[in-house]
Amino acid sequence: MNRHPVAAASAFLCAALSGGLSATAALAQDMPSGMEEPRPSSGNRLERVEIQSRQQSDTELRRRASVAKQIYGREELDKYGDTNVSDVLKRLPGVNVQGGAPRMRGLGAGYTQILINGEPAPPGFSMDNLNPAQVERIEVSKGPTAEHSAQAIAGTINIILKDAPRQSQRDLRLGMGYNYDEPRPSFTATYGERFGNLSMVLPVSGFQWRVRNESEGERDTKDELKQRLHVTSQSAETGWGGGVNFGPRLNWKLADDETLAWQSFLQRNEWNNRGRTVTDLLAGETPPSLDDSYLNTGSWQMLRSNLHWTKRFEEGQRLELKLGGQTSRARYTTDLDGLGGKKPLQRHTDGDNKDRGLTQSGKYSQSLGDSHGLTLGWDLEYRRRDEVRSVTQDGRDLLPDFEGRPFEAQVKRTAFFVQDEWEISPQWSTYFGLRTERIVTTSQLSRDGRTQDLRNSSHVLTPLWHLNYKIDPKGRDMIRASLTRSYKAPELQALMARPSVNTTYPLSKPNPETAPDRIGNPNLKPELATGLDIAYEKYFTGGGLFSVSLFHRRIKDLIRNDVFLEDVSWATVQRYVSRPVNLAGARTSGIELELKGRAGELMPALFDPSTNLNLRGSLSFYRSKVEGLPGPDNRLDSQHPYAVNLGFDYKLKSLPLTLGAGLVYMPGYGTQQTPTQLQEVSRSRSLDVFAQYMFSRQYSLRLSANNVAALDPVTDVIYSDGQRTHNQRFGRTFFAANLEMKF
Template sequence: MKFHRPLLALALLLGALNSPAQTPQAPQPAASVPAAAAAAASAPAKPAEATPPNALDRVQITAAAETDDGLRRRQSIAMSIYGREELDRQGDIDVTDVLKRLPGVSMDGGAPRLRGLGGGYTQILINGEPAPPGFSLDTLAPGDVERIEVVAGATAEYPGVAGTINVVLREPPRTLQREWRSNLNYRALQPGGSTAFQWGDRIGALSFVVPMNVTRSAWATAYEQVRLSRTPAGEVQSQAIDGRDQGRSSSAQIAPRLQWKFTDWDTLNLSAFWQHTQGRNASDRRIVALLGTPWQTARDESQSENAGNVLRAAANWIHKQEDGGKIELRGTWQDTTRDSSLHYDSYRADGRLLVTRETQTDFGEERVALGGRWTQPVAEDHTIVTGWDMETRERDELRRVWDAGIERIDSATGVPFAARIGRVAVFIQDDWALSPQWGLQPGLRLEQVRTRGDNGTNAIDNQNRVVAPTLHINYKFDPKGRDQIRASVTRSFKLPDLSALVSRYVLNGNYERTETNTPIAADSAGNPQLQPELSTGFDLRFEHYPASGGVLSIGMFYRQIDDLIRRGIRLETGMAPDITNMPRWVSRPMNIGQATTRGLEFEIKGRGEEWLPALFDKDSGVNLRAAFNLYRSQVEQVDGPDNRLEAQPPWLSNMGFDWRIRDSGWTVGASLILQPGYATNQTDRQVAQRSAQRTLDAFAAWKVDRFSQLRVGLTNLLAPDSVVASAVEDVDGFSAGSSTRRNTLRAINASWVVRF
């Protein structure tokens, strides 16, 4: 409206100059714009008249919303952005179903991996900050998320070795927005579902959004396991185990965000996040002896309950400067608690009770973080970004165990454990526009982390400092960036997790403390002397963006990792005399040496007629997407041929399409993910094997009108069994091992979205 007022005043002035003089009349009240429009609409139609020669045409300026590919093209680093189109495409149950279809992302145990590298190599952030401990992305529904940002490789701000996945929750809208989502699904046991409501609006200088979500789910899987081992006396034993696991869980979540633009230069952002989860799980096993002396335990069962809460409050102040600079300060407080209880019973073959055990675990962590960013243009070619982050985490844990009603007190149970983690990081990077085609971004990150902990008998004091320089280069063949090359040389790092540093000794539950366990059922312990893994990387990528939308990307990467951390299994005696005096096999993490990984990455997506004109007509409504990733890695201190990095597949492929059926309101599509089976030599004597994965999903969406939409999705239609095997070779060549075949679950879900 402000834009049209000068034009309207000019038109009235010209009309007055060219019209004949009129007798003055008493002034009439001015009609409001809506009232004038309503009067014009209700007035009878008049014959068309010629347009006055001095009348001005109305000018209206509209801007198309930036696409995900357009945002990706304009980034100075290799970053992919996935917004509402990708999040809503298949009406998924949770965010992990979306992540598994993204190019270069694989899933392992519910955790996403970039370039096949997990376990800390891939950094997971929620709103730009580390995810809470124990937080699972499958507790987030796609409707809770604004966008997903995937950064390939390390930057001065995001130091992930393989890259960073940043999940950004819903943000305040510019206009009134109300949305209700409902989902009904079935995986196993009983139906599950979710309902979510989002209310967002802008009132003057204030804008806000209040998303709320409640979910409930259930699952059940059955498995068969065969184990082969040898006792210290030399007797070979083998067991066949039939088991079943099932669980039910529910969660409630609210994540309000408020933005107050109190001046043209200053903006205050406030946000909160609360999530409550609870679940009940049950499992039972039947054990049959195939070789050797039968186990005392012929059947066992367990029931567990757990509850968790995540509370987060954050404030962010942004001040813009007249010279184009920007200062940002932020603070975050977060509190995470988890409580769980477990009841375990084991029985002899004749049905008599052998062991009854109660376990109670309490976990709590409080995190306080402060940070700042200063973006400052320098001349016309440089934009310097400097930043700092400081955080402290206070963690408390207590695990209590009662055997037959008698509490067990030792260095691992019945004694509180407390730890304090302090982290300080500073970074600087320069976005340097050498020319309209060349861009350069050198950067440097300095970080120090100190971990201290104590459980009464063992103390931890581990301190690490790292220096991580980075250099990113971007060359555009044309100023619009339709074709460009990205290259980077980086130094990044992976810090050891607290659980790996803690020296507490934890028994494997398959064997009592009075027995000697086997290498395939090893106890676990930490290593307070672990050092961070350091990575030197190189990335090169070509990107082509067609005018009709989409992208074609071909790239390669290389990483050299020093001080690689890997768990090794050894037979130890007297390592925890207050827990057990028997010789036991123990798994401990250790820095073993150096590893390298390299890979090729291919991605293509866009309209069908753009890439396959012989198969698709113009305006076919078909969008295609495909990605293929080839990975190779070697650990120098482990013999080949399968001395790859942990759980990194040889290759990963996904492909899919969606077809918008013209003049029907319907869109249908499908996606297929393929990953081969492979083996990993964890040490010279340890081997782990995984079966191939084939995941087929399909969906159909009906856009009823501009305000509502129905989606039906089918997940894991092929449902192949998952097979995992492991083996440990003894010094005389005997190989103890286990193989587990577990069924995977199909799921159907229907979602209804209404905007009003």
């Protein structure tokens, strides 16, 4: 059955291609400047050098960067025909994606800073809903810099949106994907033009999605009478929805030394999830809630707009000012019907979250010589969140003191920085930075007619030092080192003092440790990390590279969720409650190796230099230890012991056809979450393949399959008293076909 939707999608795309070719003659696209034949006149030599500098490869940009970073442009973004940025990120060396959130250095999602055009991504933003065609490039930095926030213990991923082109651009991409039940269409269109000193780009994309998730679970725990309760469950969920992205940009050259840019980004997504759980009782009395079915619907929309003014002065002076604003809103509704157990129940949830923010930043740069520059800057942000949530069960408020009460939080971030970039000699260069950042979070929670005011304040001083040494003057063999301070601020959700109840167990009775209620902790302190990084990079003449990097982080005031049995205000009996706490310190270290390039250059004894085969691979090893927890698995949360990333693409000589594949593998591991709780995660594997056929320079067809031969991920949580939970999800393969047209 799976073949029919893909065949239909392929037929549709081929028909669209034939229709497009017959309806209009293909417009020849201008040959890239770097491919123009050199003219005999010597006066054109400077022009050729200038053009090549504008079209430097990703590897060349990486080699010239003052701090260690990886840069991925159009070649990597378009390679597999991905419809979302998450699928691009999961194949990058040193990056893995779990639940749509990218992670680096094997650490959890909160340790990796996500930026959009150099600014923090808005709350609720997901890489799953951003089309790679709207992205200019992705920059992955392993160490923090003074210019950007130092909330990057694992590193920073900066998503640079589409920039206005230097010449006319007319692109259209039509896609059809299949994961479950029926095909899902998508499109991306880009219009770019230049009018004298004004250039513009209007990228827009739309998509639909439909997925099917199935899982099996098992819980061996205790009921409210401390008697054994052993149940198994089978769950099935169907999700569907769609969305649209729009990212217009205008660049205006006011003068030879003055520019003004306006960039906006609009995103709207809608989702629906319908699920059913059937539970079998193996031991103990029937629990309060046995079987259930639910329907969850919602929407999320965001608008961000920024102005960027740049002015260059005499004697190497430069001033940049940025002003931005954003607003986002999420609304959702969930209806649940308990179909079994001691008593049928109905539960209804309504939620409405609004986020609004303003940002203002600037920097002043002064040249201190031909290869020495000083920069001073500031970064200001104000964000406000208003949240209302209501949960009713059988027509009555679940928590009368909290349901429907407004929650308000304000975040004020103030930062100042200075950085000094100095090329000491053709072989030595250094970067000094100092950033001071203060974050103040205030919240108001209405309860029982009263308003509770909470405040959390943190101040972090982050000194940074990066040092580069070119073993040869051309910079093809390089050693990088850095000593930095970074931190991880508590998320707003972790600071909220509003409880979330595990409704499987009624508030009139106790709940087991395996099914705790949840609440935030307004007294959390940020995690501080001191880091050391050393890397060796070798760049080959054909564009390939080899790198090996080592890192170490010493983390203070690690945040972890812990479970406590305590008296609570929302129940008449003691309940188990999970809340984030500053547990202890931790250490993490690792080594990451990367190799990529043409096969003939990397392995000349096996491949002819003319072979159109590109290879890439990375291997990473991670170790960590959390103080105060028993070993041997007292590692940082979600950190796998090692990861393997392999890939290739091969261009046939006889046909305009390119084939490729990528494999990401991580082993299973255990994590000691608390002194009494151990989490075990099974191995994971992701195999992606693609084929691209070039009909002409304007038309191409790409077929791809992601998560081929999918594994079924398994998670087990084991408690020291013998209680445990088990969950297994069933993976699926995603097929896609994309037709790209350039006019």
